[in-house]
Amino acid sequence: MNIIEMKSIKKDYPLGETVVHALRGIDLDVEEGGFISIIGPSGSGKTTLLNIIGCIDIPSAGSVKIGGEEITSLDDRRLTNIRLFKVGFIFQTFNLIPVLNLLENVEFPLLLMKEGGLTKGEIRKRAQKCIEEVGLGSFMDHRPAELSGGQRQRVAIARALVTKPQIVLADEPTANLDSETGATILSLMKHLNETEKTTFVFSTHDSDVLKYASQVIKIRDGHIIDIDGPGAAKKMKKKAGPAKRGTR
Amino acid sequence: MALILKIAWRNIQRHRGKSLVVGIIIFLGAMTMTIGNGVIAGMDRGLKENVIDRFTGDVVIISAKQDQDNVIFTPMGRDIEVIPGYEKVKKVLEGKKFIDRFLPVAKGLTIILNENGDMSYALALGVRFDEYRKMFSDSTDLVEGTLLKNDDRGILVSTGNRKRFFEEQNFWVIPEGFSFNEKNFMKESSKKSGVIDKRTSLVLMGGSNENSTMDIRVDVKGVMKFKHLDDFWNHFNIMDIESFREVYQYVTASDTAAVIPKEKKRILEKDNLDDLFGGEVLEKVETRKQGYDVSTLMGKKVVQKKLDVDSGAYNLIFVKLGKGADAEESVLELNAAFKSSGAEARAIIWRDAVGQIADLSAIMRGATRGFVFLIFIVAIIIIMNTLSMAALERVSEIGMMRAVGAHKSFISGMFLSEMTVISIIFGCAGIIAGIVSVYILNAINITTENRILELLFGGSVFRPVLGIFDILKGFAYLALVTLIATAYPLRVARRITPLDAIMRD
Structure with missing residues (x-):
C-alpha cells in the first residue's frame, strides 16, 4: 500500500522578479515501511520535497496524498493535525524546545494530541520507553543544552517516533554529526524501521548513508533523475512500481 | 494548559532580560496609572465636596429665560434673569422625593x-x-x-x-x-x-x-x-x-x-x-x-x-439631591415637571452653572487623563516592540513546535500566558505601589494656594483617593494593556510557520 502518492508536483518560489522552480514535476509513490533516501546536490529540491510530504509546505501544482488523504486543499488546522498524527520530523539542527528537559521534549507531541486518549501516566511511560530505545535513559532530566549533538539528534528521533507516526521525515539527519555518531543514528533509524515498520524518508549528502536505504531517489534541478538502491533497492523499485524517474 | 504555563514560565526565566524590561515598564505604567486614577478620583471628590456640597448643590435652577447656563461667574458680572413665580417652582421642588434640600x-x-x-x-x-x-x-x-x-x-x-x-x-x-x-x-x-x-x-x-x-x-x-x-x-x-x-x-x-x-x-x-x-x-x-x-x-x-418682578424674587435655586440620585436624570425630570406645571424655570447641572471652574477642572482632569493615557500608549509600544523582537528571535522554537503538531492556538496561549504572568507579577506590584503612593501622598498633606493646582487637587489640599472601583479599574486597564500590547507580537508569532524555522536554520 502506498503511504505517499505524489503526482506532477511543482513548487515555485518567487524571488524578486524571478521565480525559482524548486520542483518541476515530481511523480513519486512510496510504499509503507520503506527506508527511502533522497539524494542530490544542494538546491536540487530534496528539502522542498520532504517539506511537501511533511505538510510543512504546499505545492504550487500537483497532487499529494498522505495515507490516502489529499493534502493540497487542506487548511492550516488539518495540515497541523496530519503533522501531529501521521508524520514525525527529524531536523538537521535537532530543534528541541530549549526550556524543556529531554523527557518533556519527547512527551511534547503526545501532550498536544488531546484526542490521543492517553493518560499522563501512559504518556510518560511511552516517552520513557522511546528515550530508552535511543539509549538516553540516564539523561531524561537533562536540558538540550546539556546534551551533545548526537544525543540531541537521538532525542529528536525519540520525539519523532513517540506518536507512532506512519512516516518519519528526516532532513539530513547526520549532517551536523561526526561519522561515528551519524552511523549510530542511522543504525537506530534502520532498526526502528524494521521493528516498528515505520516508513522513513530522509534526505542526505552522505554516500555512507546509502547502504542503509531500501530505495535511493536521485534528484537534480527539481526532477527525479533516478531511482536506485543497494540490495533491496531493486526489489523496492519493482515493488514500489510507481516510484519512477522525473517526468520532465 | 499546564504544558503551556510550564513552557511560558520557563521562557520568562530563560529570557530574563526581556522579561524584566517588559515587567519594569508594566510596573511603572501600573503605578503611574493607579496614582493618576487616585488624583482624578481625588479631584472628583474634591470638586464634589467643595463645589457641590459647599456652594452650588448638584443641580441649579435658573429662569427659563436665562440664555446662558454659566450663571455663577457670568462674564463681566452680567445679570442673570430672575426666576418668575418662585412659589410655583418651589412647589415642584418640594414634590420631588429625590431632592434632599434646596436653597433659593x-x-x-x-x-x-x-x-x-x-x-x-x-x-x-x-x-x-x-x-x-x-x-x-x-x-x-x-x-x-x-x-x-x-x-x-x-x-x-x-x-x-x-x-x-x-x-x-x-x-x-x-x-x-x-x-x-x-x-x-x-x-x-x-x-x-x-x-x-x-x-x-x-x-x-x-x-x-x-x-x-x-x-x-x-x-x-x-x-x-x-x-x-x-x-x-x-x-x-x-x-x-x-x-x-x-x-x-x-x-x-x-x-x-x-x-x-x-x-x-x-x-x-x-x-x-x-x-x-x-x-x-x-x-x-x-x-x-x-x-x-x-x-x-x-x-x-x-x-x-x-x-x-415679584417680592419673592430669586434668580438661582441651589438643589442638593438625595443619596443615590443621578444629577442628569434629576435635571431631566425637573425640567419635565417645570414644563408640565407651567413654572418658568430650568434645571441645569452644577458644572454648567459654574462654567469656568468646571471647564478648568475638566481641562485639568483631561490633562491628567491624557498623561495617564500617554503612559499607557508608551508602555504598549515598548512592550509590543520588545515582544515582537522576542517572537522573531524564537522563530526556530516556534516553527519547530508548529512542525511537530502545535496549533496556532497553542502558540497564542503560550505567548499570552507569558505576558499574563509578567503582567500579574509586575502589574500587581505596580498597582500596590500606586496604592501605597496614594496613601503616602495623602499623609504628606500637600497644600496649595495656586488656583490651577486647587482645581487639580479639587481643593487646597492634595487628597488623591482610591476606592475599590478605582483599583478594579486599574486591573482592567492592566488587562487591556496586556491584551493590546500582546496582540501584534501574537500575530507575528502565529504567522511563524515550520518553513520559517527551516529556512532560518
Whole structure:
C-alpha cells in the first residue's frame, strides 16, 4: 500500500522578479515501511520535497496524498493535525524546545494530541520507553543544552517516533554529526524501521548513508533523475512500481 | 494548559532580560496609572465636596429665560434673569422625593461706592443666612465679627473682597461693633503701612445693566473666608436677601411705595450721587485725616424704575439631591415637571452653572487623563516592540513546535500566558505601589494656594483617593494593556510557520 502518492508536483518560489522552480514535476509513490533516501546536490529540491510530504509546505501544482488523504486543499488546522498524527520530523539542527528537559521534549507531541486518549501516566511511560530505545535513559532530566549533538539528534528521533507516526521525515539527519555518531543514528533509524515498520524518508549528502536505504531517489534541478538502491533497492523499485524517474 | 504555563514560565526565566524590561515598564505604567486614577478620583471628590456640597448643590435652577447656563461667574458680572413665580417652582421642588434640600438665592454684581468717586466690584449672594448654613453648613469660616441671622440686615464680606477694597479704595472693612484686628490686617493686606481708613458699612449699588438699581448702605456684620476653593468663591460677599432685593430692586411697585418713606423720596428727587457722601459720611478713625457721618444715608436711591418682578424674587435655586440620585436624570425630570406645571424655570447641572471652574477642572482632569493615557500608549509600544523582537528571535522554537503538531492556538496561549504572568507579577506590584503612593501622598498633606493646582487637587489640599472601583479599574486597564500590547507580537508569532524555522536554520 502506498503511504505517499505524489503526482506532477511543482513548487515555485518567487524571488524578486524571478521565480525559482524548486520542483518541476515530481511523480513519486512510496510504499509503507520503506527506508527511502533522497539524494542530490544542494538546491536540487530534496528539502522542498520532504517539506511537501511533511505538510510543512504546499505545492504550487500537483497532487499529494498522505495515507490516502489529499493534502493540497487542506487548511492550516488539518495540515497541523496530519503533522501531529501521521508524520514525525527529524531536523538537521535537532530543534528541541530549549526550556524543556529531554523527557518533556519527547512527551511534547503526545501532550498536544488531546484526542490521543492517553493518560499522563501512559504518556510518560511511552516517552520513557522511546528515550530508552535511543539509549538516553540516564539523561531524561537533562536540558538540550546539556546534551551533545548526537544525543540531541537521538532525542529528536525519540520525539519523532513517540506518536507512532506512519512516516518519519528526516532532513539530513547526520549532517551536523561526526561519522561515528551519524552511523549510530542511522543504525537506530534502520532498526526502528524494521521493528516498528515505520516508513522513513530522509534526505542526505552522505554516500555512507546509502547502504542503509531500501530505495535511493536521485534528484537534480527539481526532477527525479533516478531511482536506485543497494540490495533491496531493486526489489523496492519493482515493488514500489510507481516510484519512477522525473517526468520532465 | 499546564504544558503551556510550564513552557511560558520557563521562557520568562530563560529570557530574563526581556522579561524584566517588559515587567519594569508594566510596573511603572501600573503605578503611574493607579496614582493618576487616585488624583482624578481625588479631584472628583474634591470638586464634589467643595463645589457641590459647599456652594452650588448638584443641580441649579435658573429662569427659563436665562440664555446662558454659566450663571455663577457670568462674564463681566452680567445679570442673570430672575426666576418668575418662585412659589410655583418651589412647589415642584418640594414634590420631588429625590431632592434632599434646596436653597433659593439672589446673585448679582454689586458696585461698592466711595465718596471720592472710586468704586470696586464684588459679587453678592442674597440669602436667608440660617437657611444658607443649613444647606452649606461647612463652607465658611468666620474671621471677624458675627454671622448673619435670618432677620438681620447686613453683609458678610469675604477676606478676598476686603483685600481688594483696600487695594482699590484704601479702606479696610471691619465688622460693626468690633475693633480693628491688626493681626488679620497684617496677614491679609498687601500694603502694610500708611493711613488706614476703617469702615463698618458699605455703600452698595446693584451692578445691573438691565434693571434699575438702588444704592444702600449695609452694615458689615462679619468677615468670612470660604474654607475651600476660596480663590474662586472669595469674589462673593453674602448678604441678607432683603438688602439684596433693595439693591437690585427685586420688589413690586407696591412694595417700592411701601419701603420708601417721604423724607427719602425728597432726597431721591435730587437724584444727586454727591449727596450720598456729603457732610459727615464716614466714620472718623485715628489713622484718617477726614471723617464722615454715615448715619443718614441708608436707603438713599440713585435711580428708581419700576420692575415687574415679584417680592419673592430669586434668580438661582441651589438643589442638593438625595443619596443615590443621578444629577442628569434629576435635571431631566425637573425640567419635565417645570414644563408640565407651567413654572418658568430650568434645571441645569452644577458644572454648567459654574462654567469656568468646571471647564478648568475638566481641562485639568483631561490633562491628567491624557498623561495617564500617554503612559499607557508608551508602555504598549515598548512592550509590543520588545515582544515582537522576542517572537522573531524564537522563530526556530516556534516553527519547530508548529512542525511537530502545535496549533496556532497553542502558540497564542503560550505567548499570552507569558505576558499574563509578567503582567500579574509586575502589574500587581505596580498597582500596590500606586496604592501605597496614594496613601503616602495623602499623609504628606500637600497644600496649595495656586488656583490651577486647587482645581487639580479639587481643593487646597492634595487628597488623591482610591476606592475599590478605582483599583478594579486599574486591573482592567492592566488587562487591556496586556491584551493590546500582546496582540501584534501574537500575530507575528502565529504567522511563524515550520518553513520559517527551516529556512532560518
